[in-house]
Amino acid sequence: MTAQDTLRPVFTETFPPTMDAGVLYVSIPYRTCGHLCCCGCGHEVITPLSPAQWSITYDGENVSLIPSIGNWALPCQSHYWIRNGRVRFSRRYSAVEIAQNRERDRRELVQGTQEARPRPLARLRRYLPLRRQ
Numbered sequence: 001m002t003a004q005d006t007l008r009p010v011f012t013e014t015f016p017p018t019m020d021a022g023v024l025y026v027s028i029p030y031r032t033c034g035h036l037c038c039c040g041c042g043h044e045v046i047t048p049l050s051p052a053q054w055s056i057t058y059d060g061e062n063v064s065l066i067p068s069i070g071n072w073a074l075p076c077q078s079h080y081w082i083r084n085g086r087v088r089f090s091r092r093y094s095a096v097e098i099a100q101n102r103e104r105d106r107r108e109l110v111q112g113t114q115e116a117r118p119r120p121l122a123r124l125r126r127y128l129p130l131r132r133q
């Protein structure tokens with residue numbers, strides 16, 4: 001397979017058993033996008049849509065995904081942006097940069113999850129500390 005420089009959106013409820021290269025599958029019901037890695041390695045890349053993960057914009061023809069796709073867990077470790085249906089590859093990241101990115105992604109996901117599900121009791125306790133004598 002060869003590297004993709006464009007991705008065409010296909011809106012679907014569920015992804016097909018075998019994804020086609022050059023297609024960005026968008027499932028609104030499952031709040032998830034999927035595509036084959038644009039480097040051409042053939043691995044499926046799943047990008048959940050949530051405030052802490054990815055978001056899409058659709059202009060009626062093309063889709064943009066924010067933020068970039070960093071396939072740090074794949075052997076290819078490719079990194080690229082999908083903007084207006086076009087794929088723009090990043091330079092190759094060092095192992096240290098990849099580790100920093102993964103750590104930042106993990107932190108943001110944890111923060112996002114906490115923001116998405118506030119725990120009023122925990123917040124109340126912070127303001128009204130319970131003290132036992």
Ligand SMILES: [Zn+2]
Nearest residue numbers: 037039041076
């Ligand atoms: Zn790849």
